[in-house]
Amino acid sequence: MLYMKDIDLNNKKVFIRLDFNVPIKGNEITSSERIDRSIPTIQLAIKKNAKIILASHLGRPKEGTYNKKYSLFPVYQYLKKKLPKINIIFCKDYFDNPIQIKSKQIIVLENVRFNIGETKNNITLSKKYADLCDIFIMDAFATAHRIESSTYGICDFVKTACMGPLLHSEIKILKKILYQPLRPMVTIVGGAKVSTKFQLLHSLLKITDTMLVGGGIANTFLSTRYSIGKSLHEKNFQKQAKKMLETKKISLPIDSRVKITDTVNSNPKIKSVSMIESNEEILDIGDQTIQKYKKIIKKAKTILWNGPLGVFELPNFRTGTAKIASYIANSSSFSIAGGGDTIAVIDLLNLKEKISYISTGGGAFLEFIEKQTLPIINRLNQF
Ligand code: AMP
Numbered sequence: 001m002l003y004m005k006d007i008d009l010n011n012k013k014v015f016i017r018l019d020f021n022v023p024i025k026g027n028e029i030t031s032s033e034r035i036d037r038s039i040p041t042i043q044l045a046i047k048k049n050a051k052i053i054l055a056s057h058l059g060r061p062k063e064g065t066y067n068k069k070y071s072l073f074p075v076y077q078y079l080k081k082k083l084p085k086i087n088i089i090f091c092k093d094y095f096d097n098p099i100q101i102k103s104k105q106i107i108v109l110e111n112v113r114f115n116i117g118e119t120k121n122n123i124t125l126s127k128k129y130a131d132l133c134d135i136f137i138m139d140a141f142a143t144a145h146r147i148e149s150s151t152y153g154i155c156d157f158v159k160t161a162c163m164g165p166l167l168h169s170e171i172k173i174l175k176k177i178l179y180q181p182l183r184p185m186v187t188i189v190g191g192a193k194v195s196t197k198f199q200l201l202h203s204l205l206k207i208t209d210t211m212l213v214g215g216g217i218a219n220t221f222l223s224t225r226y227s228i229g230k231s232l233h234e235k236n237f238q239k240q241a242k243k244m245l246e247t248k249k250i251s252l253p254i255d256s257r258v259k260i261t262d263t264v265n266s267n268p269k270i271k272s273v274s275m276i277e278s279n280e281e282i283l284d285i286g287d288q289t290i291q292k293y294k295k296i297i298k299k300a301k302t303i304l305w306n307g308p309l310g311v312f313e314l315p316n317f318r319t320g321t322a323k324i325a326s327y328i329a330n331s332s333s334f335s336i337a338g339g340g341d342t343i344a345v346i347d348l349l350n351l352k353e354k355i356s357y358i359s360t361g362g363g364a365f366l367e368f369i370e371k372q373t374l375p376i377i378n379r380l381n382q383f
Pocket of ligand 1: 216232339
């Protein structure tokens with residue numbers, strides 16, 4: 001495996017695939033986290049005197065059709081503010097004319113997903129990207145689980161491809177947690193459905209000492225023991241859930257905040273999980289569960305967290321997620337969090353600085369934990 005820090009980039013045209021897939025409202029970037037985390041990579045390329053081409057996707061536009069809503073122009077403007085001394089150019093039609101670029105200059109390409117074939121890893125498009133550069137640097141961790149032309153296919157046509165520092169550090173930290181966690185290791189898994197996190201739960205149960213569950217995930221486990229009324233759960237996963245409970249590593253909620261479904265009253269009622277009635281819906285964990293989980297979190301040396309413990313979007317059902325998030329943030333353990341909703345919660349509660357490591361990846365974070373690798377890692381290993 002080649003790493004960006006080790007290779008000579010002097011006067012070389014480098015195509016750096018980053019993940020600038022940030023939320024934008026109007027022209028306003030509402031969370032610049034992913035761009036900010038890419039800045040050290042860009043600065044390293046400048047220091048190494050490279051001719052820098054930056055590529056990323058943004059959202060899911062229709063390929064072949066320009067749509068201003070998905071333009072990377074606001075990202076380009078943000079980069080100009082962040083790097084005021086650097087000559088940065090925005091380029092929309094980069095395949096039409098050869099790119100003219102000097103060392104230490106940056107060209108930001110328009111959204112790669114406007115190009116036909118990008119998400120299908122089209123060979124012709126992959127070659128076109130490769131023709132733009134001398135060296136390919138993959139540093140888009142949050143897109144590293146996707147086999148697309150600008151993240152993967154380009155490797156078939158470049159002489160040199162290497163791993164960038166952000167991708168490297170994300171993987172190093174995940175590996176450390178997966179292979180050498182300080183114990184006890186506590187994992188906290190919430191979110192909607194067991195089916196979408198089945199492989200994740202399975203992989204985590206092999207390494208964790210205790211797993212705390214919340215959200216719809218907990219409901220499916222609870223449904224193997226109790227009637228849980230109208231709560232979201234998956235009957236066809238009950239058998240697998242029972243098997244997982246046999247590991248004795250899963251700690252279940254003992255009470256919950258429920259909503260009564262046939263009234264307009266949305267005030268939460270705290271109920272024991274064994275007393276849920278047919279018209280009730282579990283939307284958050286209860287106070288006894290919060291206390292039970294708090295004690296376990298306090299003793300942890302490593303914490304890995306993915307998924308809200310309730311419907312945090314509704315302020316009435318945010319208590320469990322908010323409390324657990326604050327216990328993680330205030331613990332002296334090494335804490336790592338990942339996943340779109342999890343990061344949104346951390347942002348909402350202003351706890352970003354207090355979590356030891358926040359992964360920039362959602363899908364990639366989960367896939368790496370599930371499989372302990374990503375396709376692009378194996379591909380880069382061939383250089
Ligand atoms: P995920 O993408 O699987 O992490 O799921 C996140 C979503 O799960 C959020 O939109 C939450 O509102 C939702 N969620 C969490 N707890 C529950 C629950 N008890 N019932 C229904 N949805 C839930």
